[in-house]
Amino acid sequence: MELTLGPIAYHWSAEKKRDFYARIADEAPVSTVYLGEVICSKRAPFFDKELPETIERLERAGKRVVLSSLAEVMLPRERKATADLAQMEHPEIEINNAAGLLARNTRPHRIGPFLNAYSEATIAWMVEQGATHVCLPTEMPAEAIAVAAAAGSELGVGIEVQVFGRAPLAVSARCYHARAHSRTKDNCQFICEEDPDGMPLSTRDDQAILRVNGIQTQSESYIELLDELPGLAEMGVTHARLLPQDVDMVAVAEIFADRLAARIEAAEARARLAEICEGRDFSNGFFHGAAGYRRIEAAARG
Amino acid sequence: MSPTDFSTAGELVCPAGTPAALRTAVDAGADSVYCGFRNATNARNFPGLNFTPEELEASVAYAHARGARVLLALNTYPPAGKVDLWREAAAIGARVGVDAFIVADMGVARHIAQTHPGSRLHLSVQAAASSPEAIRYYCENFGVKRVVLPRILTIPEIRAIKSEIPCEIETFIFGNHGLMVEGRCSLTNWMSGLSTNMDGVCSPAADVTYEREADGSMRSCLSGFTIDHFAPDENAGYPTICKGRYVAPHRPEGYYAFEEPVSLNLGRLLPELMEAGVHAFKIEGRQRSKSYVRSVVRSFRQAVDAIRAGAEPDLANLVALTEGQKETQGAFRSKKWR
Structure with a gap:
């Protein structure tokens, strides 16, 4: 099983992204890096001009680069961005909206986690239409992942599962960052840049539960499937996705790589991760078919 | 016809x-x-x-x-x-x-x-x-x-x-x-363990509780999470996650983070x-x-x-x-x- 780095969900400045990917290129033990703005089309211009150099930089370091498309496509600029991406010959592309599938037709592409590839029948259809690799929805439980991974193996395509980072829980036409600051989406003034790891939402009795990232709603806790890595590999999952958070992602990737290669025990891996992600809570409920926020200990699983 | x-x-x-x-x-x-x-x-x-x-x-x-x-x-x-x-x-x-x-x-x-x-x-x-x-x-x-x-x-x-x-x-x-893009929402699964996409469930009634506080106010909860807290003179609504009131750094008073009900x-x-x-x-x-x-x-x-x-x-x-x-x-x- 290989490690991948998913697209950055947040509005990080161009400079922050440039520095981030330079370090990833040189130091992170991931085979594949997904680039591109997936959440908000208004943010895309800030990094578009940096993309060619970033792609070149990552490829020079031996990474496979994939460009991810927008999850929501409604406005003319979003339709154009999606159509333009679908025309690319290089690098590979990951499609997150059916509008991209129409434009790409049967030329090779990857299926992103927002395209709802839940079943072996849907995956088979997508592969017939040119899909070479499928990232499953984050909420899928282990038993469904196992069936999907077996189907992927039979069809000869990669199957990817998120193993680290906040769970993407919802998208909307509405910008909830703008709303929190009493602005409209069209006049947001990119207030989301102030929250590089999302804006926390707590219940009115102070239980931290969700994060707002523009039009996206995420979980407060990070998904963390360190204990589950060997099981995922056994099922035939080919790629494990780390979603970028505002923590030392090189160190995060190293922990997952060490654990994957059985160089360290799960307990040590988790202790190191807790240190790097200071103050964050971790969840694995989705994988175990439970409420997503839950942390189910290995001992309790029988 | x-x-x-x-x-x-x-x-x-x-x-x-x-x-x-x-x-x-x-x-x-x-x-x-x-x-x-x-x-x-x-x-x-x-x-x-x-x-x-x-x-x-x-x-x-x-x-x-x-x-x-x-x-x-x-x-x-x-x-x-x-x-x-x-x-x-x-x-x-x-x-x-x-x-x-x-x-x-x-x-x-x-x-x-x-x-x-x-x-x-x-x-x-x-x-x-x-x-x-x-x-x-x-x-x-x-x-x-x-x-x-x-x-x-x-x-x-x-x-x-x-x-x-x-x-x-x-x-x-x-x-x-509904406030979220339909078919792309896992909020209910995050809190309750039942999925809107896979199970057809949104904010399930079996997981809903209402808790009366000493001051007469009412908390509406889903799977133990407080989705809203109503003053004694407010009508307590159903705890649908995307219609709750939450607290954010700039909104310490609690607000409808997604939409009014x-x-x-x-x-x-x-x-x-x-x-x-x-x-x-x-x-x-x-x-x-x-x-x-x-x-x-x-x-x-x-x-x-x-x-x-x-x-x-x-x-x-x-x-x-x-x-x-x-x-x-x-x-x-x-x-x-x-």
Whole structure:
């Protein structure tokens, strides 16, 4: 099983992204890096001009680069961005909206986690239409992942599962960052840049539960499937996705790589991760078919 | 008009959570009624709701005898390993003669198109097809004849889409107004362990509790999480996650982070929507009572008939349906909503 780095969900400045990917290129033990703005089309211009150099930089370091498309496509600029991406010959592309599938037709592409590839029948259809690799929805439980991974193996395509980072829980036409600051989406003034790891939402009795990232709603806790890595590999999952958070992602990737290669025990891996992600809570409920926020200990699983 | 003739614009598509509600909707003037089975194959998999295969068969006969159509919602996403449940539901629907299947998942759409050729497919709002390209993907690959548009588009945007797609448009005009892109929301699964996409469940009633505080205030909770906290003089609403009040760094007082708990009512916009090329109007509420279904369907029936006849519709009547409640025209009126 290989490690991948998913697209950055947040509005990080161009400079922050440039520095981030330079370090990833040189130091992170991931085979594949997904680039591109997936959440908000208004943010895309800030990094578009940096993309060619970033792609070149990552490829020079031996990474496979994939460009991810927008999850929501409604406005003319979003339709154009999606159509333009679908025309690319290089690098590979990951499609997150059916509008991209129409434009790409049967030329090779990857299926992103927002395209709802839940079943072996849907995956088979997508592969017939040119899909070479499928990232499953984050909420899928282990038993469904196992069936999907077996189907992927039979069809000869990669199957990817998120193993680290906040769970993407919802998208909307509405910008909830703008709303929190009493602005409209069209006049947001990119207030989301102030929250590089999302804006926390707590219940009115102070239980931290969700994060707002523009039009996206995420979980407060990070998904963390360190204990589950060997099981995922056994099922035939080919790629494990780390979603970028505002923590030392090189160190995060190293922990997952060490654990994957059985160089360290799960307990040590988790202790190191807790240190790097200071103050964050971790969840694995989705994988175990439970409420997503839950942390189910290995001992309790029988 | 034969029951399967979908060609008349201004079709009223009404909800039925039970056979009795279906008969009520048909009697009140529904052109079409949508419903689902008692399992995860539809997005209103609530206790006490929905149809057995036998009930569906009898309901189709009842509707057809009165010139109305039955649309079967198979609009959830089967997880790997469980697709047979959706295939069996499609086979039953085809056998009892439903007039269309409302689908969201590509695998389900493809199965019906292949296994039950000639069946009519409608694209559920759960597919979240919000651009002409996404809609055309489903039309070209699965022969979809109608799209139910997400409730995020303005009327000028709907008009523009209409000119670029080869199928009919259905829009929601009345009822509960979801805030997240449908078919892309795992909030309920995060808190409760039941998935909207895979299980057809949203903020499940079995996980809801109301807790009275010493000061007379009331907390409404889902799976133990406080979704809202109501002052003694406020009415405690149902704890739907996207309609709760939360605290953010700039909003320490607590605020509706996603939307006020409002009900969609496009009664006033009905003439404009028809003019924009909307073919069918959907009323939400499979979980609602017969009397609710009766009054809403009757009012919209009269309004649509008046517009069709070139007369002034009594829109005040439609507006009165949500009187006393907070209502919204959502995204339809202005993109400022976003």
